[in-house]
Amino acid sequence: MEQGKFGAMVVCCILGVGQLVAWNTILTISDYYYQVFPEYHPSRVLTLVYQPFVLGTIFILVFMGKKKKNQKQIAIGYTIFFIGSLLLIILDVATKGEGTLLAYIFLCSIVACFGMANAHVEGAMLGELSFMCPEFIQSFVAGLGVAGAITSALRLVTKAVFDKSPNGLRKGALLFLAFSTLIEFICMLLYIYMFPKLPIVKHYYAKAESNHVEADETKITQLSNKELLDQNMGLAINLFLIYALTLSIFPGFLYENTGEHKLGSWYPLVLVASYNVWDAFSRYIPLSKHLKIESIKWITSCVLVRFLFVPAFYFTAKSADQGWMVLLTSLLGLTNGYLTVCVLANKPKSKYNVLETDALGNLLVSFMLGGIFAGVCLGWLWLIGTKSSF
8 A cells, every 4th residue: 555655645735735726826816906906905805705604614514514425525625616716717807807896796706615615625635634644634734835835936927927018917817817727627637536546545445434334333432523622622722823823914914014125016925925935845844753743732832932923023014124024924934834734644642433533624624714714803903003014
């Protein structure tokens, strides 16, 4: 089974990219949406639209419980990602890039669908991969970071190519959306037709089925959501705090509260790219066991220390130059990706069956998404007492 392990890890990484590339596309072309919808705070509002649908869907999935395999749920999620990405292109072409209220409402509706797709994919994938092996989880979570790095790199390229051309910002955004749509199409096909047929994956699916049959025959009582949460409360709270802090700063603060600098319109793009590149890089660090934190106490300590980023960003935006802000943003991404993998790849206290790992995956993702939503809401506090930037 070790023979096909690397190939499966590559597929997991690509599926991780597909799980987040649609949403990262929205975040990364925010400068275009600020041009089209200047009065509607796109970066903040779209994030605020996205999160309730992610949270609402994941909570429904958690409380409905798990009665069958995840494959259908995940396939539905990737299909929604693909259709939604395609509709973004159709919307922009149909409206010719004009920022009408109706177009903005339609944009928000597509973003809401992305939220539902995220909830269908992320928790189910983590639950499914948890029953396989830690390397698969690490590869999938690393793919989430790679999605950000790829989208940021592509955005910088499209801006450089189209910056001086007429309607260049729109051309770059459309090319970007086309790339995102292609990635989602590939991921949809990969998961439906290739991933389940990999020998090592078939082995784990057979093992999961055997485990499920054995549990039914022996009448083993499945742990409830409350019992699973009690056993993994430290992991859940840490995930919540990691993303509450990160999303209170990224991306809204970086777009609206960092002032004007020598880089001009490139400045927010460079900041977002710095965050995404270091976030992606740091997700591979725990692949080395010597560099991975496994103690919950040490993880919690690192998570709490990260809250020093709040005063650090405030004073840097107020009085420091752009170099310090890039450094600080890079550190934010570095710690976010690293601690996320340390938490999600942490060995569970007990040996769970396949249904319990599915439920635990959804529970952990619900706390992570709750943290993201809390961070998005807290991000609006940066606007108190200021009209734009510090």
